[in-house]
Amino acid sequence: MQRTTLILDRSSALRETFGIEASWWSNAFVTDLQALVLRVTGIPAHITTTIQIAAGAIExxxxxxxxxxxxxxxxxxxxxxxxxxxxxxxxxxLCDRGGWYALGARQSTAMGRIPVTLEELRPWLDGLQRRGLQVAHLPLWFRITYPSDLATLAVALRTMPSNYAPTTRHLLGDSANALEREWGA
Structure with missing residues (x-):
């Protein structure tokens, strides 16, 4: 089965809360997500800012x-x-604060217009159910929306294997030595 994974570039949303540093974080996040998708599926992920056009062309x-x-x-x-x-x-x-972190479809045409904002999400899900489509939910997760989320991210990364988000870890200042010191090793 061929698989297509798109990464929605969130640079503009991050710029609203992160300011000038948004490009550093956005580049790190996308780099790490691309590596993750390649590791999991063996197929590179494509970055897009316009998911409607990209998704409509995928079968x-x-x-x-x-x-x-x-x-x-x-x-x-x-x-x-x-x-x-x-x-x-x-x-x-779904995300802990609303919105979504992952959205998938067996056929992209099943999704129709993809919800980008929180306000579009509930009516979109209701429409899928009215059309009789089978919808499955992945466990709740969190996105990095605010600079304060970086502290939560640092804690989450400490529990994950070291090959997770290496570029982001570098920006956070995480290193093996720092983690060893924190855990008293």
Whole structure:
């Protein structure tokens, strides 16, 4: 089964809260997500700022990841593609503050207009159900929306394997020595 993974570039949204540093974080997040997708699927992810156009041209199973989730557990990507391969029409991973971090479809045409804002999400999900599409939910996760989320991200990365989000870890100042000192090693 051919797979297509798109990473939604969140630079403009990050710029609103991160200011001038948004480009550093956005580049790090996307780099780490691309490496994660390649590691999990063996197929490179494509970066896009316009998911409507990109998704409309894809006929195989499609997964869209929010570009502000470099810490996404790889099993979420595997689970999404497994669900799609087993007949689920649409898979969605919701965020703790609303919105989504992952959105997938067995056929991109099943999704229709993809919700970008929180206000569009509930009516979109209701529309899928009215059309009789089978929707599966991935576990709740969090995106990096505010600078204060970087502290939460640093804590989350400490529990993950060292090959997770290396570029983001570097920007956070995480190193093996710092983590060893923190844990008293």
């Amino acid at each position: 195989e199973p499609l997964l869209i990841l929010s570009g502000d989730t470099p810490h996404l557990p790889e099993n979420r990507i595997r689970d999404a593609y497994t669900l799609l391969a087993n007949g689920v029409d649409v898979v969605i991973g």
